[in-house]
Amino acid sequence: GAVVSQHPSRVICKSGTSVKIECRSLDFQATTMFWYRQFPKQSLMLMATSNEGSKATYEQGVEKDKFLINHASLTLSTLTVTSAHPEDSSFYICSAKSTGRRARTDTQYFGPGTRLTVL
Protein backbone atom coordinates (compact mmCIF):
# COMPACT_ATOMS: atom_id res chain seq x y z
CA GLY A 1 0.00 0.00 0.00
CA ALA A 2 0.89 3.74 0.12
CA VAL A 3 1.91 4.08 -3.51
CA VAL A 4 2.59 7.43 -5.15
CA SER A 5 2.85 7.72 -8.92
CA GLN A 6 4.25 10.45 -11.11
CA HIS A 7 3.59 11.15 -14.75
CA PRO A 8 5.47 11.48 -16.96
CA SER A 9 8.64 9.72 -15.84
CA ARG A 10 10.69 11.56 -18.43
CA VAL A 11 10.02 14.65 -20.49
CA ILE A 12 12.10 16.59 -22.98
CA CYS A 13 10.86 19.97 -24.07
CA LYS A 14 12.02 23.05 -25.92
CA SER A 15 13.02 26.19 -24.10
CA GLY A 16 10.05 28.47 -23.53
CA THR A 17 7.39 25.78 -23.34
CA SER A 18 5.46 24.73 -20.24
CA VAL A 19 5.52 21.26 -18.76
CA LYS A 20 3.01 19.73 -16.36
CA ILE A 21 3.97 16.93 -13.97
CA GLU A 22 1.30 14.94 -12.12
CA CYS A 23 1.63 13.35 -8.72
CA ARG A 24 -1.01 10.89 -7.55
CA SER A 25 -1.52 8.95 -4.35
CA LEU A 26 -2.98 5.70 -5.65
CA ASP A 27 -4.36 3.99 -2.58
CA PHE A 28 -4.62 6.66 0.07
CA GLN A 29 -5.76 10.22 0.49
CA ALA A 30 -3.05 12.81 0.93
CA THR A 31 -3.65 15.89 3.04
CA THR A 32 -0.32 17.31 2.06
CA MET A 33 1.89 16.86 -0.95
CA PHE A 34 5.45 18.04 -1.36
CA TRP A 35 7.52 18.85 -4.42
CA TYR A 36 11.29 18.38 -4.41
CA ARG A 37 14.00 19.04 -6.94
CA GLN A 38 17.27 17.21 -7.18
CA PHE A 39 20.30 18.31 -9.17
CA PRO A 40 22.99 15.74 -10.02
CA LYS A 41 24.93 14.58 -6.96
CA GLN A 42 22.99 16.97 -4.77
CA SER A 43 20.44 16.36 -2.07
CA LEU A 44 16.74 16.77 -2.59
CA MET A 45 15.63 20.33 -2.07
CA LEU A 46 12.08 21.07 -1.03
CA MET A 47 10.40 23.45 -3.47
CA ALA A 48 6.92 23.76 -2.06
CA THR A 49 4.30 22.23 0.19
CA SER A 50 0.70 22.01 -0.93
CA ASN A 51 -2.44 21.24 1.02
CA GLU A 52 -5.59 20.19 -0.75
CA GLY A 53 -7.79 23.13 -1.59
CA SER A 54 -5.36 25.85 -0.57
CA LYS A 55 -2.44 27.71 -2.06
CA ALA A 56 0.97 26.11 -2.00
CA THR A 57 3.67 27.36 0.34
CA TYR A 58 6.91 27.93 -1.50
CA GLU A 59 10.39 27.70 -0.07
CA GLN A 60 12.63 30.73 -0.17
CA GLY A 61 14.15 31.23 -3.57
CA VAL A 62 11.52 29.24 -5.47
CA GLU A 63 9.54 31.36 -7.93
CA LYS A 64 5.85 30.65 -7.47
CA ASP A 65 4.96 32.14 -10.86
CA LYS A 66 7.38 29.80 -12.56
CA PHE A 67 6.51 26.64 -10.66
CA LEU A 68 2.73 26.50 -10.49
CA ILE A 69 1.33 23.96 -8.06
CA ASN A 70 -2.28 22.84 -8.01
CA HIS A 71 -3.55 20.44 -5.38
CA ALA A 72 -7.07 19.98 -6.66
CA SER A 73 -7.99 16.82 -4.79
CA LEU A 74 -6.80 14.56 -1.99
CA THR A 75 -5.13 12.29 -4.50
CA LEU A 76 -3.69 14.63 -7.12
CA SER A 77 -1.18 17.46 -7.21
CA THR A 78 0.33 18.97 -10.32
CA LEU A 79 3.51 20.96 -10.85
CA THR A 80 3.69 23.11 -13.96
CA VAL A 81 7.05 24.48 -14.98
CA THR A 82 6.16 27.55 -17.01
CA SER A 83 8.39 28.91 -19.77
CA ALA A 84 10.99 26.28 -19.03
CA HIS A 85 14.67 27.01 -19.58
CA PRO A 86 17.70 24.71 -19.63
CA GLU A 87 18.54 25.60 -16.04
CA ASP A 88 15.19 24.09 -15.02
CA SER A 89 16.42 20.69 -16.17
CA SER A 90 16.37 18.52 -13.09
CA PHE A 91 14.84 15.53 -11.38
CA TYR A 92 11.52 16.43 -9.77
CA ILE A 93 10.12 14.21 -7.02
CA CYS A 94 6.81 14.51 -5.24
CA SER A 95 5.75 13.00 -1.96
CA ALA A 96 2.49 12.68 -0.12
CA LYS A 97 1.41 12.50 3.49
CA SER A 98 -1.62 10.41 4.35
CA THR A 99 -4.82 11.46 6.09
CA GLY A 100 -4.32 8.39 8.17
CA ARG A 101 -6.96 6.01 6.92
CA ARG A 102 -4.81 3.74 4.81
CA ALA A 103 -1.25 4.79 5.48
CA ARG A 104 0.89 6.23 8.25
CA THR A 105 0.46 9.92 8.89
CA ASP A 106 4.04 10.52 9.99
CA THR A 107 5.63 9.33 6.79
CA GLN A 108 6.07 10.92 3.42
CA TYR A 109 5.57 8.48 0.57
CA PHE A 110 7.63 9.33 -2.46
CA GLY A 111 6.85 9.14 -6.13
CA PRO A 112 9.35 7.69 -8.61
CA GLY A 113 10.37 11.10 -9.94
CA THR A 114 10.25 12.90 -13.26
CA ARG A 115 13.35 13.70 -15.28
CA LEU A 116 12.90 17.03 -17.04
CA THR A 117 15.30 18.02 -19.80
CA VAL A 118 14.90 21.43 -21.38
CA LEU A 119 16.70 21.90 -24.67
Added chain:
Amino acid sequence: KQEVTQIPAALSVPEGENLVLNCSFTDSAIYNLQWFRQDPGKGLTSLLLIQSSQREQTSGRLNASLDKSSGRSTLYIAASQPGDSATYLCAVSGYSTLTFGKGTMLLVSP
Protein backbone atom coordinates in the same frame (compact mmCIF):
# COMPACT_ATOMS: atom_id res chain seq x y z
CA LYS B 1 17.89 25.86 9.91
CA GLN B 2 18.42 22.12 9.92
CA GLU B 3 21.49 20.84 8.12
CA VAL B 4 22.14 17.19 7.39
CA THR B 5 25.60 15.88 6.58
CA GLN B 6 26.45 12.41 5.33
CA ILE B 7 29.88 10.85 5.50
CA PRO B 8 31.46 9.42 3.46
CA ALA B 9 30.24 10.88 0.18
CA ALA B 10 31.25 7.70 -1.62
CA LEU B 11 32.26 4.24 -0.52
CA SER B 12 33.54 1.24 -2.44
CA VAL B 13 33.76 -2.16 -0.76
CA PRO B 14 34.13 -5.80 -1.82
CA GLU B 15 31.14 -8.06 -1.51
CA GLY B 16 30.58 -9.54 1.93
CA GLU B 17 31.91 -6.66 3.97
CA ASN B 18 29.95 -5.07 6.77
CA LEU B 19 29.78 -1.31 6.48
CA VAL B 20 28.54 1.80 8.26
CA LEU B 21 27.12 4.96 6.76
CA ASN B 22 27.01 8.07 8.88
CA CYS B 23 24.51 10.90 9.11
CA SER B 24 24.66 13.96 11.35
CA PHE B 25 22.17 16.76 11.85
CA THR B 26 22.44 20.13 13.54
CA ASP B 27 19.03 20.52 15.20
CA SER B 28 18.12 17.71 17.58
CA ALA B 29 14.44 18.74 17.72
CA ILE B 30 13.29 16.14 15.24
CA TYR B 31 10.23 13.95 14.87
CA ASN B 32 11.91 11.10 13.08
CA LEU B 33 14.78 10.15 10.83
CA GLN B 34 14.58 8.08 7.67
CA TRP B 35 17.07 6.27 5.55
CA PHE B 36 16.32 5.99 1.85
CA ARG B 37 17.88 4.20 -1.05
CA GLN B 38 18.05 5.79 -4.49
CA ASP B 39 19.11 3.92 -7.59
CA PRO B 40 20.50 6.00 -10.49
CA GLY B 41 17.78 8.03 -12.17
CA LYS B 42 15.12 6.55 -9.91
CA GLY B 43 12.98 7.76 -7.04
CA LEU B 44 13.40 7.02 -3.37
CA THR B 45 12.81 3.77 -1.56
CA SER B 46 12.30 4.09 2.17
CA LEU B 47 14.49 1.65 4.09
CA LEU B 48 14.05 2.45 7.75
CA LEU B 49 12.17 5.01 9.80
CA ILE B 50 13.27 5.75 13.36
CA GLN B 51 10.98 7.79 15.58
CA SER B 52 12.64 10.39 17.81
CA SER B 53 11.85 8.24 20.85
CA GLN B 54 13.53 5.16 19.41
CA ARG B 55 17.19 4.20 19.41
CA GLU B 56 17.29 1.82 16.48
CA GLN B 57 15.37 -0.05 13.81
CA THR B 58 16.24 -3.23 11.98
CA SER B 59 15.13 -4.67 8.67
CA GLY B 60 16.91 -7.73 7.34
CA ARG B 61 20.58 -6.92 6.90
CA LEU B 62 20.01 -3.25 7.71
CA ASN B 63 20.21 -1.67 11.13
CA ALA B 64 19.82 2.04 11.76
CA SER B 65 20.60 3.75 15.03
CA LEU B 66 19.67 7.18 16.28
CA ASP B 67 21.35 9.31 18.95
CA LYS B 68 19.19 12.40 18.96
CA SER B 69 21.13 14.23 21.65
CA SER B 70 24.36 14.10 19.68
CA GLY B 71 22.63 14.58 16.33
CA ARG B 72 23.86 11.34 14.78
CA SER B 73 22.50 8.34 13.00
CA THR B 74 24.23 5.36 11.45
CA LEU B 75 23.08 2.84 8.89
CA TYR B 76 24.76 -0.52 9.26
CA ILE B 77 24.68 -2.92 6.31
CA ALA B 78 25.73 -6.47 7.05
CA ALA B 79 27.25 -8.83 4.51
CA SER B 80 27.03 -6.36 1.65
CA GLN B 81 25.99 -7.53 -1.81
CA PRO B 82 26.41 -6.02 -5.29
CA GLY B 83 22.68 -5.37 -5.30
CA ASP B 84 23.19 -2.98 -2.41
CA SER B 85 24.99 -0.58 -4.75
CA ALA B 86 23.03 2.67 -4.71
CA THR B 87 22.98 6.08 -3.11
CA TYR B 88 21.79 6.10 0.49
CA LEU B 89 20.07 9.24 1.74
CA CYS B 90 19.41 10.26 5.28
CA ALA B 91 16.47 12.59 5.94
CA VAL B 92 15.42 14.30 9.15
CA SER B 93 11.82 15.25 9.79
CA GLY B 94 11.04 18.53 11.47
CA TYR B 95 7.59 19.96 12.13
CA SER B 96 6.38 19.69 8.58
CA THR B 97 9.29 19.05 6.25
CA LEU B 98 12.09 16.69 5.54
CA THR B 99 15.69 17.81 5.25
CA PHE B 100 17.92 15.54 3.23
CA GLY B 101 21.62 14.92 3.25
CA LYS B 102 23.53 14.71 -0.02
CA GLY B 103 23.81 10.97 0.27
CA THR B 104 26.50 8.32 0.29
CA MET B 105 27.14 6.58 -3.01
CA LEU B 106 27.86 2.93 -2.29
CA LEU B 107 29.50 0.52 -4.71
CA VAL B 108 29.76 -3.12 -3.74
CA SER B 109 31.98 -5.07 -6.10
CA PRO B 110 31.62 -8.82 -6.69
